[in-house]
Amino acid sequence: MTAMTETKAVEATLVSIEKSVAGMRALTFPRAKKPASSYLPAQALRKTAPKLPELSEFGVVRHYTNLSRKNYSLDTHFYPLGSCTMKYNPRVNEDIAAMPEFAGVHPYAPDSAVQGTLEMHYRMEKLLCEITGLSAFTLQPAAGAHGELTGIFIAAAYHRSRKDKTRTEIVVADSSHGTNPASAALGGFSVVTVNSREDGRVNLDEMRKAVTAKTALVMLTVPNTVGLFESEICAVSKIAHEAGALFYMDGANFNAVMGLAKPASFGVDIMHLNLHKSFSTPHGGGGPGSGPVGVGENLKDFLPAPRVTEHDGKYKVEKKWRGSIGRVRSFMSNAGVVLKGYAYLRRHDGQTLRTIAENSILNANYVRVKLKDLFPCAFDEHCMHECVLTSVPERLNGVKTLDVAKRLLDYGFYAPTIYFPLIVHEAMMIEPTETESRATLDLFIAAMRAIYAETQENAELVKHAPYNLPVRRLDEVGAARNPDISWCAV
């Protein structure tokens, strides 16, 4: 390394506190006339200044702008992260959510002063009901897992209302997202896992045995995490209902269903949607999301309070009613995210929603057929919105999925979801989404094939990728063994 590149590298990895210069200021405020100590008792006051950076405004802007440049993002790179539905985030939705008329509203402004926001919530709920066939939605949950938990609380309240105290179990599939069993446990239930069959779908025979008088809820992701539709979903809902349990659909993969079918027609009692997946709101590097939960008519009263109701064109925050599980957060919702989801939905009708699902399915199958000769498909049939391919180390001179994923980064693509679902060995879960062009898919396919060729000619190259990113492979073991998670630590 030359002196010049070395200097550059050091500058680039400094954290903000290391750029701090004593006395440097960005934002200043008028000085208070009197210090806090003249209003407050001494023991209530802070003794030492916080160890925060002292920077100029330009310094802050440049620091974070340069950080952003170290990210791959959907705007800059194809992002085929399975189960995450990284579809284009329409920019106008950002403008709408930032309108001061919406963004500037206090959550305790009286209903009369926030009719626009309340109307939007009301209309959004109606739209979600229409596309799912369900009777009512809560917009409170802040993310998908929060929605799952809300659904589980609703199921618990339903059984409690029937004085049915025997239902202590929730049945999930082995291919489910980790949040399903984790939410079930947080809700106080024990988890019964049903295995998948060789064709990647939940084992119906096992399901029949697993669902008993102790089952409160059966949870199923549709399409499931191997990218297949649970063709026997109606049979699963029947098994649940006949045992007196409720049926929950994890709507994380709703992108492949919307416009094609309504979950209520599968016998779904409760489901959550991810506005930050199917409904195009950006992921923000890990949130904010929004995870509305819909229910059938019989569960409406159990929904969390508050909700927005309408009477003669006036919108009102309904704060309490008999049966509600109560609130699952403070305030109404992630309203700013709901707004973006609403704006997205209003751009669509039944026909264009169907196009979304169909093109997401088309794109996933296109990638699948173009790659499965080199990276075998875990379940070799037509897939829905995502496909699960595998790396076979014996065919790749010992190269594993992790290596392929890292090498893809060098080629300028974000990696698929890897090693998930857990039931597939060396899994690569690829979800292109409908917003990617054929040209992009072709480039991705070419990159994957080129990586395959590299495994045949120089597997070591792939095993130590990436080379072209801000950093190379990381010491994750060291990070966990001696956690350095704050600059304040001694």
Added chain:
Amino acid sequence: MFSPHTAKEREEMLAEIGVSSLAELTAQVPQELLYPQYNLPAALTESELTAHMAELGRKNRGLVCFAGAGAYDHYIPSAIKHIASRGEFLTAYTPYQAEASQGTLQAIYEFQSSVCALFEMDAANASMYEGATALCEAVNAAMRITRRNKILLSAALHPEYKETLKTYFTPKGEAVFSEIPCVNGVIDPAALDSLLGEDTAAVVLATPNFYGMLEDAQAVSDKAHARKALLISVVNPVSLGVLATPGSYGADFAVAEGQPLGNPLNYGGPYLGIFSCKKEHIRHMPGRICGMTKDVDGKRAFVLTLQAREQHIRREKAASNICSNEALCALQAVIYLALLGPRGLKEAAELCVEKAHVLAEKIASLNGFKLRFNGAFFNEFVVECPVAADKVRNALLKDGILAGVSLGAFDKTMKNCLLVCATEKRTDAEIERFVSALGRFSK
């Protein structure tokens, strides 16, 4: 919308897949359920959508905000939205592939560090959904750590936080919550003494509390720890620009609604939950945590760490079910803290204190109005009005003023009480206008 294929491309792609129509690809869906009727309004163009949203926006009233109660109208520096709306931050996912996510990861590390600095706590995570659910997670952790099940809640904890706790812990049925009564708007120490026992897992203290009052946090902390209970402190992060920190009085967990740090009011969300703890509890923390490490060349790098706590690995044995958090809101918060720095934050907090005290004094001097409590407060306080607080608040809407939060909605005995807040953003002129409008109710 936003599907780029031409009809020709679609046909060609179907041919490459080896099917003649899309219907062949969806054959696995029960056929009788396909293609239902959708009764949706006509799809809008971008310009029609913009017009529709503008119309909805006009139905909201722009008001000068004297309301707080967990969501605060602080000045948001312009640079924040410009940085946070960069596509590289906005449209990235949770940083699973660390090498391609160093920007988000370093920002999380800086966020965690800034929270630790501000709170004087050892560790913080990448964020939770919002304040109330962050508290639920802290209570959960406290019960696991102490193997006790009784939780004492300050009666002056935000009522919506109490309701959220009730929703979270009712189905499981293990936690037993009791309220510590208040005297003069703060925890009654004698009542706390009598409630604390060998089965107390944690004391939940809010300071400033829901009524804006400052608690004697050190005393509460000492009492809790004397019985080997943990202290969970709920704070306002901006207040820590001047107020004693959770770390200084020995809180085991400190949580907060992070919205005041550079995030808009947004009618209640998206906000961010701040979650911090002492180092001995790190492995009980929920959610994402970013750590500093090195790459194979020894170069500094950042990565999600301690993942063995998390749902995608531990499933039903995970510390929490949380997956997506509020990363972009946390980014806005860390940029806010970097722009203000230690001195800016102190200035903002001191202005909050001064403006709120000036406002309180002016209101209290109006005939018929008085302060409900007489202790120390940060940026909000309870005013007893001569008439129902709802009536006052509704009347002032005509003046373009949101007078505060009417407490009757939370507590029937406080029908005449208005929770009033002034942040550094309120100008002297706005304060004068507010007081003079209130004067109409003066006797």
